[in-house]
Amino acid sequence: MFCTRCGAKLTAGVNFCTFCGAKVVAPPIASPMAPPTPPPAAIPVSTQRAQSMVAPIAQAPSAHGSQTCQWCGAIFDTGISANCPKCGAALVARSSVPSLSGWLELPPRKDMAKLQFGNSSCQIEGVYVPIAEMNLAPEDSVYFTHHVLLWMDPQVRISTMSMRGGWKRLFAGMPLIMTQAQGPGHIAFSKDEPGELIALPLHSGQAIDVREHMFLAATSNVQYDWFTTHVWYQIQNDKETETFYPVGPLMDRFFAPTSPGLLLLHAGGSVLVRTLAPGETILVKPTALIFKDPSVQMQLHLEHPNAGIFTWGAWQARAVRSIWLTLMGPGRVAIQSVFERIEQENGNIVNTSYATSQYW
Amino acid sequence: MINDVTPAQAASFERIQCQWCQGMNDKAATSCSACGAPLDIRNVISDSGWREVPRIRDMTEIRFSASTCQVEGEIVPTAEINLGAGDSVFFEHHVMLWKDVNVPLSVMSLSGGFKRALAGMPFLISIATGPGRIAFSRDATGELVVLPLHPGMELDVREHAFLLCSHNINYSFVRIKGLANVLFGGQGMYMDRFVTSNMPGLVILHGYGNVFERRLAAGESILVEPGAFLYKDASVTMQVEFQKLGSGLFGATGMSMAKMTGPGRIGIQSMYVHHKTE
Secondary structure, three states, X not given: OXXXXXXXXXXXXXXXXXXXXXXXXXXXXXXXXOOOOOOOOOOOHHHHHHHHHHHHHHXXXXXXXXXXXXXXXXXXXXXXXXXXXXXXXXXXXXXXXXXXXXXXXXXXXXXXXXXXXXXXXXXXXXXXXXXXXXXXOOOOEEEEOHHHEEEEOOOOEEEEOOHHHXXXXXEOOEEOOXXXXXXXXXXXXXXXXXXXXXXXXXXXXXXXEEEOOOEEEEEOOOEEEEEEOOOOEEEEEOOEEEEEOOOOOEEEEEEOOOOOEEEEEXXXXXXXXXXXXOOOEEEEOHHHEEEEOOXXXXXXXXXXXXOOOOOHHHHHXXXXXXXXXXXXXXXXXXXXXXXXXXXXXXOXXXXXXXXXXXXX | OHHHOOHHHHHHHOOEEOOOOOOEEOXXXXXXXXXXXXXXXXXXXXXXXXXXXXXXXXXXXXXXXXXXXEEEOOOOOEEEEEEOOOOEEEEOHHHEEEEOOOOOEEEOOOOOHHHOEEOOEEOOOXXXXXXXXXXXXXXXXXXXXXXXXXXOOEEEEEOOOEEEEEOXXXXXXXXXXXXXHHHHOOOOOEEEEEEEOOOOEEEEEEEEOOEEEEEEOXXXXXXXXXXXEEEEEOOOEEEEEEEEOOOHHHOOOEEEEEEEEOOEEEEEEOOOOOOOOO
């Protein structure tokens, strides 16, 4: 028996592909998990929405020996480990409860959490500046930017990634050189900032948009592309006009076309994720964005606070402005709690990409 | 034969050996008296053999000579020393956090002395002498690595990484000629070397981010990012290898990795910022 989604060979009788989590047989009729108690009428709408976000996951047929990771959605056999084998999230119920406003924090990853990809594995260690340690099988390889390499076995073969494979782009104005490491052997990566290491498993056919400079490493079956963000504003100082890109001029898109892949990102501070319903919007600081599903649309939003009228303070406050990024569902969005200042946020904006604005 | 074991030997078997520093502890102990590592928690070792520096419980007391040391805090930990009379610790002066008024400070005269200039600044080692309390921290996210040195041990440490060291340890520095160009663009690089004479001592290092240690077998080697190197036993050799990447297109692209060859311990840090000396 083979998985219809990823082609992995399966042992007879399993309900889900042990490799990619795809359903092999028809899902069971009813959710055997305890249904959440009906929320009292007074509960905020956001919480109900948050619960509905978790609801599809609650249909995981735990009675059949499988469970679903609340963070990445992977389905796997119950009891095999304390962490999701795809993304390393701790599988404790407490960590999967969203905040009242619907954000789900990246679950506390157990130290030494182990992830499987192909015949290789990845272990994430450390708390302040976590490192990702990979045990590459001979047929597996990963790519990364060379400055994140921490240590490796002498027998690991490294090379630059072929330019013909679409690596011609400029990465935020700089030439992008990717390094590739081929198994067998161990290799480890870390970035020089305190923060979180996010393991994003990509199911086959799944794509994800990532803000520039978040990338740490990816398995070689993950394709890499980029697109222009179309989010910019122009500031005029005297006679000079300068263009700023609060989410960067380009955004990375990672895509696992045929087989599941693993993408490692590094974000500052804490990481929060939420799923937006179709048409649902939220404003985030542009530099806080980590990744989004390609189905999520983004645009600029300018907000002007009310400072009263006809006073010197109001005159000064004209320059005070918040630059936001509107994200519109459906899809997942993730943000980080440590992010850079937006350049020239209070400058004299003369032109922008398509933007909405709000005067209070 | 089990029966041949004398009661005294049996009692000694009931001691717990610390997995981190190999010190022997009373069977009831929950933290190692020499390095503060928890004894009742399993060591965390990754698949490829790296051991995490044990999280020293807040307020664990570590003893050396007639003094005690307490390590407190999580993200930027501090080390608080209660110096016994006659005991002293030495350190770089900028890591001091607070002290009792009456703890005298002096400056160490290094043999071979002050020729070690860092960014134009002389390298000064200060000494605090007991009795009294003094505390240290370095202003960066990281971990304090408590390394008890038993007699005969020699430890090489990345420069500026040591937070403090007990007085009965011999301190010197070695210049790593082979690394000079690669690491610091011709400025040269020194490594601190700590040697114990006949008394056990204590070295506390500060590593940026998280710290991992691994024991290399004789002849076993591993390639480490030079900036991540934190400490090693003197028996571990270090030699820089230039990894050439790619072909003609990127003729100039490459990276240097430090090849560490056993036998001995090697410690690395997961974040490597090079702070300029102010």
